[in-house]
Amino acid sequence: MxxxxxxxxxxxxxxxxxxxxxxxxxxxxxxxxxxxxxxxxxxxxxxxxxxxxxxxxxxxxxxxxxxxxxxxxxxxxxxxxxxxxxxxxxxxxxxxxxxxxxxxxxxxxxxxxxxxxxxxxxxxxxxxxxxxxxxxxxxxxxxxxxxxxxxxxxxxxxxxxxxxxxxxxxxxxxxxxxxxxxxxxxxxxxxxxxxxxxxxxxxxxxxxxxxxxxxxxxxxxxxxxxxxxxxxxxxxxxxxxxxxxxxxxxxxxxxxxxxxxxxxDGPYETLGNKILLNGAVPPNYYIPEEELDKWNYLKGAKKEKRVNKTNGFEYHYNEGAMIFPDPLDKPSRTIITGEGGPSPSRFKHVIKTADGRLRRLTPLELERLNMFPDNHTAGASDSQRAFFMGNALxxxxxxxxxxxxxxxxx
Known part of the structure; x- marks a missing residue:
């Protein structure tokens, strides 16, 4: 021992x-x-x-x-x-x-x-x-x-x-x-x-x-x-x-x-291997149609002028586009601590379901991507569970x- x-x-x-x-x-x-x-x-x-x-x-x-x-x-x-x-x-x-x-x-x-x-x-x-x-x-x-x-x-x-x-x-x-x-x-x-x-x-x-x-x-x-x-x-x-x-x-x-x-040279697991069937996902994980423009903007490429709120300095901001939604046939991107919550974000994972809707990942799916047992973090809020997985190995x-x-x- x-x-x-x-x-x-x-x-x-x-x-x-x-x-x-x-x-x-x-x-x-x-x-x-x-x-x-x-x-x-x-x-x-x-x-x-x-x-x-x-x-x-x-x-x-x-x-x-x-x-x-x-x-x-x-x-x-x-x-x-x-x-x-x-x-x-x-x-x-x-x-x-x-x-x-x-x-x-x-x-x-x-x-x-x-x-x-x-x-x-x-x-x-x-x-x-x-x-x-x-x-x-x-x-x-x-x-x-x-x-x-x-x-x-x-x-x-x-x-x-x-x-x-x-x-x-x-x-x-x-x-x-x-x-x-x-x-x-x-x-x-x-x-x-x-x-x-x-x-x-x-x-x-x-x-x-x-x-x-x-x-x-x-x-x-x-x-x-x-x-x-x-x-x-x-x-x-x-x-x-x-x-x-x-x-x-x-x-x-x-x-x-x-x-x-x-x-x-062994088998590869993908994001698609770890997702739940549609009926098992709570409705609040689906992205409302009225918020899609915000998600598309945050995930998309940017080349724009911005102003520093502290000193008024104007600068050019450039940012490349992210793949949106996340591909199901590849491993997921790295989970971050800010993965939880419904607010639009550049870095949160979003997948397209079989019926064409877009949704965020659930805490159980995030656990699976870190290879934890299912519902290992059950007992905390969904946002806390996402934070745990962003910090986890x-x-x-x-x-x-x-x-x-x-x-x-x-």
Whole structure:
């Protein structure tokens, strides 16, 4: 049995994927979900409805003492994408301090303070993590990788678009797996003559999501200096060029990174595979004829003059057209947090039904596009359920990586 702590749990996407992969191996012993912008805490409410309130924390993780978090074998979480820079060194404790409110440093704090740190770390973030911030591309990811390496972890990563592997949504995210120095996976990677073999063939992610690429094109470099130095100096001379490619591994402070191409020859799911029959859709999801002009304008191409309401500055605004309605024979576009509600929007999904009417997607359909069980978020309002899915990950990716991890560590 592997004890798991789930941070930034949302409505439990990591947990669903882990349990689908190997319910006998992965056991969530503690979870935390807290949203600072609301008193109601609807995501935490859904989490407890599905998994129970025992060992679930609904408070600011920064206020949870490390000793109150149970010892665990694996820490998982989809943490928010923020500025991860280091504010100062805490000399008296030998630790580091990130910018206030940046949740990466809560992960770091738990890993650093646990007497028996978790052997595995499994994280998810947006794909732009590898290129942020814009003025110093790659710095934030370099800070994360260096801090994990300094804590004794080897780390591999991959940017994965779920649709490239047959899943029903085009959603690109960065997935990060770390192996502590007391694991055999750490020893396997350390023993390789060419770490690019792990990235392309032998690694957990490579086996779960095959890719191709040339080992000759691997880029290698050291992340040097203290975390404060990285904050100030990493890639400062070449801010427009991101040093991290879409796949890689860091061993010690040495980075091996490569641009890989997905390899998949299985079946593909589409938006049309996930929609409900017309009779199952509430009437308020259909777009009234009198609002079609608004939808067509927002979805259409624009080339017009606009005026800034703050300073009166006049400027030219150009925008390309979107496919409208959304095609049913392809994976869906990425779900956004503003998917809910009836108001016209450029980014909400709209499909044409068999009888020719246009409608928005229901919460259940959005769940299916993220590969959650049907009605996983039932118990919240429809707008909240759409927001949850805009924040969620594609469960199928977690399941496949976890299934491969289970196979390799059992």
């Amino acid at each position: 592997m004890d798991v702590v789930e941070l930034f749990a949302g409505v439990g996407g990591f947990r669903v994927g882990l349990e689908e992969a190997d319910r006998e191996l992965f056991r969530v012993v503690w979870s935390n979900q807290w949203e600072p912008a609301t008193k109601a805490q609807p995501a935490s409410h859904i989490y407890t409805l599905r998994f129970g309130a025992e060992n679930h924390s609904n408070m600011d993780i920064a206020k949870v003492p490390t000793q109150d978090i149970p010892d665990h074998d694996m820490l998982v979480g989809g943490f928010p994408c923020q500025d991860y820079s280091v504010a100062s060194t805490l000399n008296r404790s030998g630790g580091i301090q990130g910018k206030k409110g940046v949740l990466w440093w809560e992960i770091h704090r738990i890993l650093a303070e646990k007497p028996n740190p978790p052997r595995y770390v499994f994280l998810e973030n947006v794909d732009r993590l590898l290129k942020s911030p814009a003025r110093q591309r790659g710095r934030d990811f370099a800070i994360m990788l260096a801090s994990l390496a300094d804590l004794g972890y080897i780390v591999e990563w991959r940017v994965i678009n779920a649709a490239d592997y047959g899943m029903p949504q085009r959603r690109r995210r960065t997935f990060i797996l770390a192996y502590h120095q007391d694991t055999h996976l750490h020893q396997e990677v350390s023993a390789l003559e060419n770490p690019a073999d792990w990235i392309l063939e032998q690694g957990i992610i490579a086996n779960a999501f095959p890719v191709e690429g040339s080992t000759e094109s691997v880029r290698t470099f050291e992340i040097e200096g203290t975390l404060e130095t990285i904050t100030q100096e990493f890639n400062a001379n070449h801010p427009a060029r991101a040093p991290f490619h879409n796949s890689g591994v860091i061993i010690g402070r040495c980075v091996y990174t490569i641009d890989s191409t997905p390899q998949y 594609v469960v199928g990716i977690i399941e496949k990586i976890s299934r491969e991890l289970s196979r390799r560590i059992r």
